[in-house]
Amino acid sequence: MGYCLDKAGFDQVLQELSREYTVYAPKVFKDGGSFSDTDRIRYGEIQTIDEVVFDRKAEFSWKEVLLPLSQTLFFFTEDHIKEADLPKKGAVILLRSCDLQAVKRLDAIYLENGGRDYYYQQLRDRVKFLLIGCRHSFDNCFCVDMGTNRSDTYDAYLELKDGRVYVDNRTAAWEATFAARSLEAAAVTPAYVTENTKHVQLPDQLTPAILYSTIWDEYDSRCINCGRCNFVCPTCTCFTMQDIFYTDNGKVGERRRVWASCMVDGFTDVAGGGSYRQKNGQRMRFKVLHKVYDYKKRNGYPMCVGCGRCDDICPEYISFTAAVNKLTAACKEVSGNAGK
Structure with a gap:
């Protein structure tokens, strides 16, 4: 269902979603860049639509939201093991078509590659994806040649245009939330890039x-x-496993998996x-x-x-x-x- 909302209305939607989810999107981290007095665009928690950066590419991917850099899997003592608690809330992640296509790749590795990764599955089941439309290509993007410039597997699509927020919602549980704050119904079609300045060509037959x-x-x-x-x-x-033993008792600790x-x-x-x-x-x-x-x-x-x-x-x-x-x-x- 397509909706047109003003920014205030969409912010109210975000507040409603935040009761059950933590909402993440590309945002500015002030003075977080590689050099002094520079900013960085990466994924972080948002409360308003104005925090979302639509016109620049996030330097880090959305993956750091779904898969923590360091994730505690369970705690252990000499006699017992206790699984680590999941975050209290699920996650809503705003991402672009190429990144939504990346979700398909992660699922293939963690869930379809000879068995299901239990810890990934727990996190994955609690995530919703909001697709952000791309009106133009960014530097070094080559999504068109990779066939990842479009995606239709989103839970909702949103686009900011002329000060209004346009949404195509596919999540039944959110219908009432969007409908109550919509200015009008709208036909919403995801925007996508059709041409990149950078190109790649894969050989037909690699051996x-x-x-x-x-x-x-x-x-x-x-x-x-x-x-x-x-x-x-x-x-x-890829990740590696680490057993962390506590100082006050060398037989008690926790097992973590860490990006590799x-x-x-x-x-x-x-x-x-x-x-x-x-x-x-x-x-x-x-x-x-x-x-x-x-x-x-x-x-x-x-x-x-x-x-x-x-x-x-x-x-x-x-x-x-x-x-x-x-x-x-x-x-x-x-x-x-x-x-x-």
């Missing part, structure tokens, strides 16, 4: 032979293995002292091919959603899109070396 291309060698010296690209990515799913990065030292350490992919070029190779080859071979679509945050955040100006666009030449290289 494991691409592993042996020399294109990965340059990243040995360029990449500093900081892991920022992984942490801002909405589809990276395939680009940092220690990610591939194994029992016995072994460590795989020690060179940064090897790590870049793994990341790129996982996003556009391995995952696609299993699920039928790429893992990358084209948000461009990895390109935005890299302190060494390494471009993921440039790496992908080199794959065609790399295929020709390894094909030419096949008979040697």
Whole structure:
């Protein structure tokens, strides 16, 4: 059902939703940027529509709302285990089409990849997604080429236009809330990007032979293995486990899972002292091919959603899109070396 609300009316909707949910959206964090006297756009709790940043891309993805950087799974003593309490409220997250497409990727990994992740499922079941329309592309976005510029799996869609808030609601429990504050019924169609300035082209036929291309060698010296690209990515799913033992009793503590990065030292350490992919070029190779080859071979679509945050955040100006666009030449290289 489509509705047109003024800002005051939508703020009342937010107040109503906040009884059951914490509402998150891209917002300005004053002086939170990488440099002094700079701001940062990332996800945080909002109370009003004016707090939402519609005209800039969030530098960090919505994923940090759904999946905490560090999540306590359970507490333990010598004799007992107690599961950690869930947040008292669910979450409503405002995000763009590419990020909503990322939800599909996370679900595939955590819920359909050989079993259901119990802890992810608990959080996922308590989340609603409000789609934000995109009228234009942002720097480094390539969602059109990845086919993620549109999404219709939202719980509600909202767009701010000419001082009015237009909503397409698909959640039955919210109908009365929107209807009571609507100025008028409206036909609301999600806006989406049809053209990006940055483009990627995936080769039609990637094979494991691409592993042996020399294109990965340059990243040995360029990449500093900081892991920022992984942490801002909405589809990276890797984590590590930590048992934290309390100081006053070394047999009591808690188990946490913490985000991990395939680009940092220690990610591939194994029992016995072994460590795989020690060179940064090897790590870049793994990341790129996982996003556009391995995952696609299993699920039928790429893992990358084209948000461009990895390109935005890299302190060494390494471009993921440039790496992908080199794959065609790399295929020709390894094909030419096949008979040697």
